[in-house]
Amino acid sequence: DARVTQTPRHKVTEMGQEVTMRCQPILGHNTVFWYRQTMMQGLELLAYFRNRAPLDDSGMPKDRFSAEMPDATLATLKIQPSEPRDSAVYFCASGLVLDGQPMGLDTEAFFGQGTRLTVV
Amino acid sequence: KNQVEQSPQSLIILEGKNCTLQCNYTVSPFSNLRWYKQDTGRGPVSLTIMTFSENTKSNGRYTATLDADTKQSSLHITASQLSDSASYICVVSASGGYNKLIFGAGTRLAVHP
Numbered sequence: 534d535a536r537v538t539q540t541p542r543h544k545v546t547e548m549g550q551e552v553t554m555r556c557q558p559i560l561g562h563n564t565v566f567w568y569r570q571t572m573m574q575g576l577e578l579l580a581y582f583r584n585r586a587p588l589d590d591s592g593m594p595k596d597r598f599s600a601e602m603p604d605a606t607l608a609t610l611k612i613q614p615s616e617p618r619d620s621a622v623y624f625c626a627s628g629l630v631l632d633g634q635p636m637g638l639d640t641e642a643f644f645g646q647g648t649r650l651t652v653v
Numbered sequence: 654k655n656q657v658e659q660s661p662q663s664l665i666i667l668e669g670k671n672c673t674l675q676c677n678y679t680v681s682p683f684s685n686l687r688w689y690k691q692d693t694g695r696g697p698v699s700l701t702i703m704t705f706s707e708n709t710k711s712n713g714r715y716t717a718t719l720d721a722d723t724k725q726s727s728l729h730i731t732a733s734q735l736s737d738s739a740s741y742i743c744v745v746s747a748s749g750g751y752n753k754l755i756f757g758a759g760t761r762l763a764v765h766p
Contacts, residue, residue, distance in 0.1 A: 537696075566754070575758040576697075576742065589753060624696055642754060644696030 535559045537645035539625050545651045551613040554648045557606055558627030565608045566642065567600055568624040582608065615652045622647040655680040657745050657757035665763045670733055674760045676726040676743030684748035688717050688728045691740045733764045
């Protein structure tokens with residue numbers, strides 16, 4: 534059963550600590566998204582990778598957030614130092630997109646279960 | 654600016670009743686529009702996806718419509734069930750160069766017995 538796997542599911546940490554969230558995209562997918570969801574803002578795009586290369590990370594606070602794909606089976610989102618306003622659910626999604634093509638009928642963004650982060 | 658707006662923000666209906674959720678967008682150039690269902694504590698799951706040339710798509714009791722001229726979409730739920738209680742999110746994909754999904758804020762639906 535192919536699915537996007539995110540770890541941890543829940544994380545509580547103190548302000549100032551480093552947080553690392555991990556995502557295993559569906560095998561064979563070449564596109565990975567990181568989203569943040571809060572009650573106030575809904576879903577916000579943080580970063581977007583195609584074939585492990587970052588294409589858009591304009592939604593991320595650069596001073597504290599970083600996103601990487603060390604290999605095709607792992608995407609990471611780090612926050613250092615964390616702040617209470619970072620408390621949210623962080624979703625990873627993956628899909629298969631042909632080069633130069635938009636996400637169309639034959640592509641789909643599959644979401645993980647999310648990591649619920651609480652910074653106290 | 655690419656935007657997706659949904660209404661109503663929240664909705665309460667009785668089990669068995671029908672309801673319609675609205676989505677207006679200003680995304681250009683338009684690629685496709687999706688409706689996602691998000692249960693509490695879960696990631697969004699796709700219900701329907703429509704391209705420019707399609708104006709209706711059904712998935713069981715869910716029927717989505719798209720008017721590309723007025724840039725409006727609706728999601729109609731027929732004979733609602735308690736399990737339909739969730740947030741319904743309209744997502745528009747922009748094309749050109751690279752692409753990304755633009756999310757609406759969602760409509761929170763509660764179906765009561």
